[in-house]
Amino acid sequence: MKTLARLLASSLFVCTVGSGLAVAQHVDKVTAGGFITGTPTAARGNFGLNVRNPAAPSGHLNYLDHGTTPIHVSSTSITSYTIVNATTRTFTGTCTINGVGGFTFTCTVVDNGEPGTADTFSLSLSSGYNASGTLVGGNVQVHPVP
Numbered sequence: 001m002k003t004l005a006r007l008l009a010s011s012l013f014v015c016t017v018g019s020g021l022a023v024a025q026h027v028d029k030v031t032a033g034g035f036i037t038g039t040p041t042a043a044r045g046n047f048g049l050n051v052r053n054p055a056a057p058s059g060h061l062n063y064l065d066h067g068t069t070p071i072h073v074s075s076t077s078i079t080s081y082t083i084v085n086a087t088t089r090t091f092t093g094t095c096t097i098n099g100v101g102g103f104t105f106t107c108t109v110v111d112n113g114e115p116g117t118a119d120t121f122s123l124s125l126s127s128g129y130n131a132s133g134t135l136v137g138g139n140v141q142v143h144p145v146p
């Protein structure tokens with residue numbers, strides 16, 4: 001019985017890993033990194049993000065406004081991920097601002113081709129902070145399900 005139990009346990013493990021990989025390869029996702037200049041502080045706003053899967057949203061957003069008093073946003077959860085159209089993705093979540101939790105955010109990115117000089121990034125925080133603009137550097141890349 002012990003051997004059978006072990007076999008069953010290892011089979012379940014293999015199945016779980018296998019389906020996990022299949023899901024990871026067949027979900028919509030967006031990756032982006034770069035900076036905009038349309039920030040409230042007029043300084044650069046650098047961002048990096050990797051968010052996926054409308055059915056079970058996950059990923060991370062990192063953002064830094066390089067103003068005199070820097071504003072650092074780090075997501076703590078992704079609560080929604082929406083395929084708006086072929087080039088646009090919107091996602092929401094909870095975040096910390098300069099290490100303080102309890103905030104929410106909405107982020108919209110548009111992939112208008114390569115390189116990313118026509119792509120756009122927009123971030124709205126529950127603190128009232130809003131920044132958006134066309135990328136000055138970097139790239140947004142939408143990865144639709146093939």
Ligand SMILES: [Ca+2]
Binds near residue numbers: 114139140
């Ligand atoms: Ca792009």
